[in-house]
Amino acid sequence: MKKVLTCLLALGLTVSSGSTALAVNFTGELGNEATFETLQEAHANAPAVVQGIVENGSKTFVGHPALEAYPDGTTFVYRSANQYAGRAAARMNTNLIVAAEQHFESKDAALEYLKGLGVIDIIDQAIGSVILLTPEGETFGQADVKDYYALQTAMLSQKATSTDAEGNAVTFADPEYFGGYGNVYYIGVDGGATFFNNFLSVEEDFAGRIAGALLVGGDMEEIRKPEIMVPVYLVNGKEDVIEKYKAINETDALERDDEKDVYYNQAWPLRKVVASKQENPELSSVVNDAYYGMFIKAMRVPVLPQGINSGGTEYAGYNFDQAPYSLCDRNALIDGKTADGICLIKHQMDDDRFAEIKTTTDMENMDGSITPAGEYLDVWYEYLPEEVLDGTAPAGSIPLILANHGGGDDPRVFVEENGFVELAGRERVAVVAPDHQLIGEVRGEALSSIVKYMLEKYPALDASRVYATGYSMGGGATYTVGYYEPSLFAAIGPCAGSPTPIPEEQVSNFDNCDLPTILTLTSFDSLRRLDAMEGNINEAEQEMLTLWSSLNGIELPAYDFEAYPHLGIKGDKVVVDTVNDEFEKDTWYLNNADGEPRVAFAFIKGPIHALYPEYADIVWDFMKQYSRNLETGEVVYNPYVD
Numbered sequence: 001m002k003k004v005l006t007c008l009l010a011l012g013l014t015v016s017s018g019s020t021a022l023a024v025n026f027t028g029e030l031g032n033e034a035t036f037e038t039l040q041e042a043h044a045n046a047p048a049v050v051q052g053i054v055e056n057g058s059k060t061f062v063g064h065p066a067l068e069a070y071p072d073g074t075t076f077v078y079r080s081a082n083q084y085a086g087r088a089a090a091r092m093n094t095n096l097i098v099a100a101e102q103h104f105e106s107k108d109a110a111l112e113y114l115k116g117l118g119v120i121d122i123i124d125q126a127i128g129s130v131i132l133l134t135p136e137g138e139t140f141g142q143a144d145v146k147d148y149y150a151l152q153t154a155m156l157s158q159k160a161t162s163t164d165a166e167g168n169a170v171t172f173a174d175p176e177y178f179g180g181y182g183n184v185y186y187i188g189v190d191g192g193a194t195f196f197n198n199f200l201s202v203e204e205d206f207a208g209r210i211a212g213a214l215l216v217g218g219d220m221e222e223i224r225k226p227e228i229m230v231p232v233y234l235v236n237g238k239e240d241v242i243e244k245y246k247a248i249n250e251t252d253a254l255e256r257d258d259e260k261d262v263y264y265n266q267a268w269p270l271r272k273v274v275a276s277k278q279e280n281p282e283l284s285s286v287v288n289d290a291y292y293g294m295f296i297k298a299m300r301v302p303v304l305p306q307g308i309n310s311g312g313t314e315y316a317g318y319n320f321d322q323a324p325y326s327l328c329d330r331n332a333l334i335d336g337k338t339a340d341g342i343c344l345i346k347h348q349m350d351d352d353r354f355a356e357i358k359t360t361t362d363m364e365n366m367d368g369s370i371t372p373a374g375e376y377l378d379v380w381y382e383y384l385p386e387e388v389l390d391g392t393a394p395a396g397s398i399p400l401i402l403a404n405h406g407g408g409d410d411p412r413v414f415v416e417e418n419g420f421v422e423l424a425g426r427e428r429v430a431v432v433a434p435d436h437q438l439i440g441e442v443r444g445e446a447l448s449s450i451v452k453y454m455l456e457k458y459p460a461l462d463a464s465r466v467y468a469t470g471y472s473m474g475g476g477a478t479y480t481v482g483y484y485e486p487s488l489f490a491a492i493g494p495c496a497g498s499p500t501p502i503p504e505e506q507v508s509n510f511d512n513c514d515l516p517t518i519l520t521l522t523s524f525d526s527l528r529r530l531d532a533m534e535g536n537i538n539e540a541e542q543e544m545l546t547l548w549s550s551l552n553g554i555e556l557p558a559y560d561f562e563a564y565p566h567l568g569i570k571g572d573k574v575v576v577d578t579v580n581d582e583f584e585k586d587t588w589y590l591n592n593a594d595g596e597p598r599v600a601f602a603f604i605k606g607p608i609h610a611l612y613p614e615y616a617d618i619v620w621d622f623m624k625q626y627s628r629n630l631e632t633g634e635v636v637y638n639p640y641v642d
Contacts, residue, residue, distance in 0.1 A: 026054050027348045028089035028410040029082050036111050039075040043067045046177035053086045058369050061173040064154035066315050071136050076110045077178050078130040080123045089410035093180040094128035101191025103134055118284035122291055129178040140195035153315050155179035160318040182299040186213040193218025201226040204309045208324025211298045214290040228324050231298050233274040233290040235281050245273045270298050296332035300325035303607035328613040331422040340425035341386035348379050359441040371438050377446040379435035381411050385428050393460035400461045402451055403433040404470025404477040411435050419616030443477050444484030464630050467623045469493040476500040482515055487633050491516040491626040493619025496525045499540040510551045514635045517548045518600040518622040522607040536561045552598035554590050566603050579614040596637045
């Protein structure tokens, strides 16, 4: 195990960069050594470390005030080496919350306990933090609920801001130092299990942000019952407790072996209850089985408006302050590879092949800082089925998706939180995700070039089935690359894309070329896209829909929102269904003169402007129907493709 330090205050100096840090310096990784601290030490050390992360230089960081009154000596924080950090990268960190109803005489004793559970080895591999909770008193009780809420507030408030006493803007450091949000899992042993059963499972605001729980022993009061579905692994759980979790997860199927019973919902398999009876459970073995067998298959993402189902405290309204987070499939990368054989190849400032495609003007960033001219694409990530790398995939057999992250995101955050790692494993597609944050001026040429590079480098990729998608700013980038070289793609799927007009000189690119397109929005994608009061697409989004319809040979009638709410036109076909058993989705299809759908518009009712794993399936189900004839350049439509 890497050397454990108790303080990282000096680390900021090693990674510090000015507010004009170039894209060539951004990797989304901190480069830290592992640390083990009390919560108070972590709280005190966080601002200096987070301040020094690339692209954080223009902000002022402080510890989250929710932790100011946190009781001393009850909570410890282990941080793995080289955590994700910067922009939105900290959201990829895994958080293991361990609740043990005992007290430790020293940090060394607490660390040894965690090592004995096996969670240190797990988090060193996963990357993230282990947070060890102990009770204020002899046992967990109501006072510890208050502490847990403060801890949850600090951990999950990614990029949340406030003002100091002088009215200056400040950003909270704790969530980037040891927090996360999507991959949060709970491990409760005996009294720690009882604490979850009696106090956390009964609150949507608590259990609704946990992607999986391991409960060893413990009890649950008769009057208590879980409030919301949560995947749970029960070791020596009482029968009435098992039944309560089965009921909330609506399990309707059972798989049984000699070691455990696995109850699950056939339609939604993540809603799972594992029940194991063991006379003397070996805790590290149980933790290992729960983590690799259950936890890493699920994540939670916050896609509801702030304040929904969350506690009315003085800190209500911070970023991602809503519950429940959506429970979604996860295809976890472990040492750069998923269980189903998707391999991650990182290019982080190690290749200058695109250096000739440089920006020529300075760019103002979202925080007001200026990035000088001369930026180029030199960070990207390739997600490849193992059969592409080992040569067993036939030539031209694997589709390729260009995945464009949103403003302020890490490319990997987009690929994981928008569901493309899981899609890649299930559908056997390749994904390339470039860091295009600071190359706006040359996005069209640079993104087209990286697609051509991938096709040249990997013969297994299918040049007739290349697709592009992106979210928010990345949706705008998807429009841009589609304008620049439409014949390179078979279809595109901008999600909540920033409205991006076509350059006049690129209109002729579509003279003999269609490019099927699916656009998506949600109820709260209001900025520049939606009239939030009426729930109808605004003029900017109307222009995008009209433009892409025209580019695909479809002339739209006048918009009439009284007759046709939301989209303003009838559509040749409308499909109303539900995504993830939680939100209604209306999809309009617009046909060309041959009766083939060339444009679709999906509207999801309920979510905020945020990454959502369901987007991958939404755009893929449309895009996969199209390929491009490489000889004629024509689009080939096949509605029956698997």
